[in-house]
Structure formats: structure tokens, C-alpha cells
Amino acid sequence: MNIAVEMDDISQSELVNISEAGPAPKRIVAGFGFWIFLLSDIVMFSALFATYAVLVKATAGGPTSAQLFDLRNVAIETAILLLSSYSCGLMSLAVDSRHHLGTAIAAAVTFLLGAAFLMLELREFQGMIALGAAPQRSAFLSAFFTLVGCHGLHVAIGLGWLVLMMVQLSIRGYQPVVVRRLHCFSLFWHALDIIWVLIFTIVYLMGVLP
Amino acid sequence: MTDTRWDVAPGDRPAIPASEQKASSGLLVYSIGLLLAVILTATSFWVANTTAIWAPGVPAGLAVLAIAQMGVHLVFFLHITTGPDSTNNVLALAFGVLIVFLVLAGSLVIMANLNENMAHGEMMNVQVQR
Numbered sequence: 001m002n003i004a005v006e007m008d009d010i011s012q013s014e015l016v017n018i019s020e021a022g023p024a025p026k027r028i029v030a031g032f033g034f035w036i037f038l039l040s041d042i043v044m045f046s047a048l049f050a051t052y053a054v055l056v057k058a059t060a061g062g063p064t065s066a067q068l069f070d071l072r073n074v075a076i077e078t079a080i081l082l083l084s085s086y087s088c089g090l091m092s093l094a095v096d097s098r099h100h101l102g103t104a105i106a107a108a109v110t111f112l113l114g115a116a117f118l119m120l121e122l123r124e125f126q127g128m129i130a131l132g133a134a135p136q137r138s139a140f141l142s143a144f145f146t147l148v149g150c151h152g153l154h155v156a157i158g159l160g161w162l163v164l165m166m167v168q169l170s171i172r173g174y175q176p177v178v179v180r181r182l183h184c185f186s187l188f189w190h191a192l193d194i195i196w197v198l199i200f201t202i203v204y205l206m207g208v209l210p
Numbered sequence: 211m212t213d214t215r216w217d218v219a220p221g222d223r224p225a226i227p228a229s230e231q232k233a234s235s236g237l238l239v240y241s242i243g244l245l246l247a248v249i250l251t252a253t254s255f256w257v258a259n260t261t262a263i264w265a266p267g268v269p270a271g272l273a274v275l276a277i278a279q280m281g282v283h284l285v286f287f288l289h290i291t292t293g294p295d296s297t298n299n300v301l302a303l304a305f306g307v308l309i310v311f312l313v314l315a316g317s318l319v320i321m322a323n324l325n326e327n328m329a330h331g332e333m334m335n336v337q338v339q340r
Contacts, residue, residue, distance in 0.1 A: 024217070031219025035299055039306035046310040050317035075255055082247055089240040089287055092221070096236070187221045190287040194280050197251075201276035205258040206269055 027180055034184040038191045041154075045195055048150060049202065052143040056207070060138035065207030068133055070124070074204045077120050078196065081155075084113035085193040092186040098174055107166050110189070114159050121152050144203065151199055154192050161185055217298045221289055243286025250279040 023029070056065065087109040094102030125145070128134075135145040165185055168178050254275045257268060284290045290299050 028217065028219040028222075031221060032217070032298060032302070035220040036302055039302055042306055043309050043313065046313045047317075050314050053314075053318055054321045071255065071259070078251055082244065082251065085283075085287060086240060086244045089243075090237070093236045093240070183219070183221055187288060190221075190283060193287070194283045197276055197279050197283065201254060201272050205254060205272055209258065209268055210265065 027176070027183070030180050031183060031187070034187055038187060042191070042195065045147075045150070045198075048143075048147040049198065052147045052203065055139040055143040058139035060140075062138040062141065063131065063133045065140070065144075065203075066210070068128055068131070069204050069208050071204065071208060073120060073124055074200055077117055078200050080113050080117045080120070081193055081196050084110050084117065085190055087113065088186050088189045092183065095174070095179060095182050103169070104166075107162060111159060111162050114155055114162070114189075118152060118155050118159070121148070121155075125149070148199060148203065151192065151195055154195075158185070158189055158192060161188070218289075218293075218295045220296075220299045239286055239289075243282055246282045246286065247279055250275050250282065254279075 087106050091103055091106035091110060094106055128141075133141055135142045162185060165178070165182055168181070172178050254272055257263060257271050257275065263271065284303075290296060290303060292300065
């Protein structure tokens, strides 16, 4: 009964002007709201990037960026994160077509690649600290660990979110609210990759230029 | 509901008429995005390591490649397009880019200016001492 009434409303309101059509569906509102959050997150990262750019020469006699960074490690991290973003895209396609096995496999691949990225990054941090290049060594290193560590923290939060979503999906199935959250997760994961593009360009590649 | 009366959500592929939509079109979009991103990333790493390019031009080249790759990610992964059903998303993005630009450019200009003035002051001291 209710559904019939709703269907009727929709077919009628399709003729109506957009300004008279009433509120947009929740999926669009939620996606747009999350997009605003992502943009605010990117604004926060821009402050960290500005800090890093100002402090990059302030090494206080300690190790410089060209001495510390290993581009091969960064290239591997970049490839892993890019593939993770791709498999996240495939996951959202599988969710859209309600393909259970595809969703599970793509989510597992996304999680494993993200975890591998995080492990490589933590190993890099560990190696730097072992060399005496800890965050408290110089303003440059403080800014470096804050910027790259903040991105790593986002990846870690994303991994936790992905696990949570898989648990929800297995318990509640493809309910609209779960699909909406999965949609927001894939936006989050793609946005992290965009920030990583800036990090590997500005921090690493420009950092090793002579 | 096939009508595009509302803007699409960010991440939604733009509404295509059902007759033109194939099951594999989404996969194709992500694969093209991956291919372009791989090419741009590989070019970035090559540009940073090569000696074939005039050295002072390398940072500008890297910046252009990074901006291009962010565009690729936005269009092919986040599906933020210039279509009429994506106006709200693009406007929000434009505002975000404006704020990012103000924060970055403002900080860098102010700090460079401060540095310059301080260096200038030191030089004046040196001159006075001499």
C-alpha cells in the first residue's frame, strides 16, 4: 500500500520542476555530506602541507630529505595504494550489482593492499628513527612525520572501517544504509589516494631533487 | 527514478540512458583510470630520476603531473564530472580548492616574506658592524 503510494508520487513528481520535487533521496544527501567532509579533510591536509613546505629546509644540522628518502620503497607504496584504490572501485561495482563473492574478494584485496601499504610505511618510519631521524630531531622531521603520519593514520582508520563494513554486510546484508556507508567508504579510500599523490610528489620526489 | 531530477551523489557514475549502459562500463571506467594513473605515476618517478630534462624545470613538471593525476582520480575514481547532474559536487570541490589555495599560497608567501625580512635585517646588522 505504502509502496504503491510512493511509486505513484514518483511518477507524478517526475513531471515536476526540480525546485518543487522535494528533498533529494537519502543516498544523494549522504554522499554529498560525506563529500563535504572529505573536502574539509583535504583543507586540513593543505595546512599540514603548508607547514611542511615552510619547514622543509629547517633541518637543524640533522639529516636532510635527500639523505633519508628511499624512492624504491615509495614507488612500491604508491603502486600498492593505487591498486588498492582500483580494487575498492571494483568493490563498489560489485556492491552495486549485489555480487556477494565479488564484494568479499574485492574487499579482502583492498584490505590486504592497504595493510601492506601501512606496514611498509611503518617500517620506513622505524628505519628513519633507528637512524636518529626521529620527529624531535628537527622541525623538518616533525613536519614530515606529522604530514605522512596523518595520512597513515587515515589509512589505518580506513582499514578499521572496511572491516566494520564487512561485518555489517555479513550481518545485515545489502540494506540501503549499509550500501550508503560502503559508498562513503569508497569515496574516503579514493580521496586518500589523491592525498598520497600529493605526498609522493611534494615530499618524496621533490625532496630528493638535487 | 531514471530521470536526473537531482544531482548525483559524488562517486555515482553519471546517469546514462539504460540503452547505452553496459554491464562492463563501470569496470572500463575504473580500468581507464588505473591505466592513466599508472602512466602518470611512472612518468613522475622517471622525471624525478632522469638527467634528460633541464633540472630547474623538473619541479614544475612534477607539479603538472601531480595535478593531472589528481584530475584522473577525481574523474575516473570519484566520478566528479562536469555533467549537469554534478553541479553541487563540482561547486563544493571548487570552494575546497579555493580554501586549499588560500592556505597554501598565504602561508608560503607570508613565511617567505618573513624570512626575507629577517635575512635583510641580519645583513643590515652585518653592514652596521662593519
